[in-house]
Amino acid sequence: MGMNTKAASDLKTIPKNSRKTLRISLFWKQIKKQQVLLWMSVPIMLHLALFQFVPLWGWLMAFKDYHIGQNLLEADWVGLKHFQTLLKHDDFLQDLRNNIVMNTMQLVTGTFCAITLAIVLSELKGKWFVRTVQTMTYLPHFVSMVVVANIFVMLLSPDGGLVNQLMIKWGWIDEGIFYFGQAKWFWYLHTLILTWKGFGWGAIIYLASISGIDPSLYDAAQVDGASRWQRVKYIVIPSIMPTLVLLTILDIGYLVTGGFESQFLLGNVINADYSEVISILALRLGLNEGNFSFGTAVGIFNSVVGMTLVLIVNAIARRYKANLF
Incomplete structure (x- = not known):
C-alpha cells in the first residue's frame, strides 16, 4: 500500500x-x-x-x-405495428399470466429445494452416502427435456400409466385420470417436473458456498452450546445469502419471458389456457404463419422486459449492498 x-x-x-x-x-x-x-x-x-x-x-x-x-432493407416500414399487435392480442395477457405464475412457482420451489438439499448434504457425515445422493439428484439435469416430458407423460397416462395403475390397485380411484387434461393442474405438474429435474444441479453452487464458510464459526457456535438448527440458522443461511441474491437477480430476468420447451412438450389443446406462454404465442403466430416480423417483435419484448427486471431488482439489492453490478 x-x-x-x-x-x-x-x-x-x-x-x-x-x-x-x-x-x-x-x-x-x-x-x-x-x-x-x-x-x-x-x-x-x-x-x-x-x-x-x-x-x-x-x-x-x-x-x-x-x-x-x-x-x-426494402420491406415497408411499419414502426411499432407488431408490438401493438402483440399487446392487443386476445391471448397476450393470459400467456403473460402463465409466464409469471409458472416461472415464479419454479423459482421459489426450485430455490427452496436446492438450498434445503445443500444444507442437508453439508450436515451429513457419510461421504459415500452424500456423493450418492448428490449424483442421483443432479443427474436429471443432464437428461433432455424431451425425454423427461415423455417419461412423465407415460407415468401419468390414464391408459396404463404407472401412477394411475397404482392408485387403482390401492382403491384410491376407480378409473385412470388424465392429469395433463386437467388444465388447472398444469402449473403444479409443471413446477413439480422442473423442480425434480433441476434442484439437484442448483444445490451444487449452494454446497460450494457452504463449504467456503470459516470452520471457526462452527467451532465457536458449538462452544457456545448452539444446536445444529441454530448453527444452520445463524451461520449457514446468512453465509449463503449473497449467493442466493446473486442467483435470484439472474433468474428474475426470466420471470416474465422465460419458458418454452417444457410448456411446449407438456402442453396440449386441453390445457392450453394454462400452458401457453408468450414464446409459444410467437411460434404459433410468427413461425407457423410466416409472420417473422411479429416473432422478432416478441423477441425484443422478451429481451427488454427481462433486462428491465434485472436492473430493477439489482437496484433494490444495491440498497442492501447485495447487488450484482
Whole structure:
C-alpha cells in the first residue's frame, strides 16, 4: 500500500507528456505480461460478437413488414405495428399470466429445494452416502427435456400409466385420470417436473458456498452450546445469502419471458389456457404463419422486459449492498 502511494506521488511530479508516455509503457507491459490470457479470451469474444451482437441487426425486422424471400432493407416500414399487435392480442395477457405464475412457482420451489438439499448434504457425515445422493439428484439435469416430458407423460397416462395403475390397485380411484387434461393442474405438474429435474444441479453452487464458510464459526457456535438448527440458522443461511441474491437477480430476468420447451412438450389443446406462454404465442403466430416480423417483435419484448427486471431488482439489492453490478 505504501509503495503504491509513493509511486502515485512520484507520478505526479513527472511532466504531463512524460506521464502519458509512462502510462502507455506500463499498459503495454501489462498486456505483454497477460498475453496468454488475452489470446485465450479471443475465441470467447469472437463467439460473443458473432452470435450475440451481429444478429442484433435482425431486430430491424420487427419494425418492418417483412416477408420471406424479400430484401429486409426494402420491406415497408411499419414502426411499432407488431408490438401493438402483440399487446392487443386476445391471448397476450393470459400467456403473460402463465409466464409469471409458472416461472415464479419454479423459482421459489426450485430455490427452496436446492438450498434445503445443500444444507442437508453439508450436515451429513457419510461421504459415500452424500456423493450418492448428490449424483442421483443432479443427474436429471443432464437428461433432455424431451425425454423427461415423455417419461412423465407415460407415468401419468390414464391408459396404463404407472401412477394411475397404482392408485387403482390401492382403491384410491376407480378409473385412470388424465392429469395433463386437467388444465388447472398444469402449473403444479409443471413446477413439480422442473423442480425434480433441476434442484439437484442448483444445490451444487449452494454446497460450494457452504463449504467456503470459516470452520471457526462452527467451532465457536458449538462452544457456545448452539444446536445444529441454530448453527444452520445463524451461520449457514446468512453465509449463503449473497449467493442466493446473486442467483435470484439472474433468474428474475426470466420471470416474465422465460419458458418454452417444457410448456411446449407438456402442453396440449386441453390445457392450453394454462400452458401457453408468450414464446409459444410467437411460434404459433410468427413461425407457423410466416409472420417473422411479429416473432422478432416478441423477441425484443422478451429481451427488454427481462433486462428491465434485472436492473430493477439489482437496484433494490444495491440498497442492501447485495447487488450484482
